[in-house]
Amino acid sequence: MEFDLIETIRVRTQGVRPDVVLGVGDDAALLDVPAGQRLVACTDTMVEGVHFLPGTAPGDLGWKSLAVNLSDLAAMGAEPAWALLALTLPTADARFVERFADGFAELARAHGVALVGGDTTQGPLSVTVTALGTLPIGESLPRAGACAGDAIFVTGTLGDAVGALRLLRSRGPGTGERNPPEVALRARLNRPEPRVAAGLALRALANACIDVSDGLLADLGHVCAASGVGAEIDMEALPFSAELRAAFDEAACREFALSGGDDYELCFTAPAQRQAEIEARLTNAGCRVTRIGCIVAGTSVRALDANGNAIATPHAGWEHFTP
Ligand code: ADP
Ligand code: MG
Numbered sequence: 001m002e003f004d005l006i007e008t009i010r011v012r013t014q015g016v017r018p019d020v021v022l023g024v025g026d027d028a029a030l031l032d033v034p035a036g037q038r039l040v041a042c043t044d045t046m047v048e049g050v051h052f053l054p055g056t057a058p059g060d061l062g063w064k065s066l067a068v069n070l071s072d073l074a075a076m077g078a079e080p081a082w083a084l085l086a087l088t089l090p091t092a093d094a095r096f097v098e099r100f101a102d103g104f105a106e107l108a109r110a111h112g113v114a115l116v117g118g119d120t121t122q123g124p125l126s127v128t129v130t131a132l133g134t135l136p137i138g139e140s141l142p143r144a145g146a147c148a149g150d151a152i153f154v155t156g157t158l159g160d161a162v163g164a165l166r167l168l169r170s171r172g173p174g175t176g177e178r179n180p181p182e183v184a185l186r187a188r189l190n191r192p193e194p195r196v197a198a199g200l201a202l203r204a205l206a207n208a209c210i211d212v213s214d215g216l217l218a219d220l221g222h223v224c225a226a227s228g229v230g231a232e233i234d235m236e237a238l239p240f241s242a243e244l245r246a247a248f249d250e251a252a253c254r255e256f257a258l259s260g261g262d263d264y265e266l267c268f269t270a271p272a273q274r275q276a277e278i279e280a281r282l283t284n285a286g287c288r289v290t291r292i293g294c295i296v297a298g299t300s301v302r303a304l305d306a307n308g309n310a311i312a313t314p315h316a317g318w319e320h321f322t323p
Pocket of ligand 1: 006023025087116117139
């Protein structure tokens, strides 16, 4: 049964990459890393009831389990190449695995990623993906590179995924399917688009970068802590989608952007005088970018209103093991 499931996954995710010397089927995969490049590795787990609602469509789960990892690679400026998939399932549900693998494969194909191995076990539903990519030596986008005086930028729009979750929680699944703004928000929650092209465009341009998975305050806080600096966010500048604005008032949009999670946009810092170059490169990469504040001396991340006064910020982002 286990091997039927693995075969189901294998046939659906077969990508052709000449650098896969040996993929699914042996004890471990053999991969060629190009000369002059570093291997970039990350992993993320999604547990039912913790990271996704019970009843989430299997195809969406397959997509998102890879997307959150490609987002981590993007935040390093890496080019994704390979992935491994550890799948824990309550039962050997072939139909579930087919749909899961189709969703996974759709995103993998879009980014030229080959699934090269994994593990299949029985237990409470949980998905762990490991993503591997490459990066020219010396061109990574670490968290620790932010300097006082840098401008802070964010790709795309913030808050959509948490907005979708809020609507789902209040109305229940199976509702809102015919409401266009809600459909668009739900797509942001279920099928986030990792900012891979933006990450590549920011190589040797951004000083520091992180993907926004736990909310802007928390994630920008990580950049500041790693870099030994503080930050000021201009609340008026935060980018929201038309769909989020249609469904929520300004205060809710701001709260979602600051402390919601699951946006998978990139937040990065760069010298302010490079703004035009950044805008040109990201537009080229098909990605909206907004300047949302500046890096300052100190250690605190503050949100400022239109008059430059600090405003009370809601609790920071998601953390596991919080008592
Ligand atoms: P082993 O006992 O050596 O760990 P497994 O029986 O777990 O091997 O897996 C057999 C092969 O199938 C290995 O190449 C493994 O990488 C691959 N594999 C297992 N589960 C998955 C999965 N969910 N996705 C992709 N490849 C998988
Ligand atoms: Mg195994």
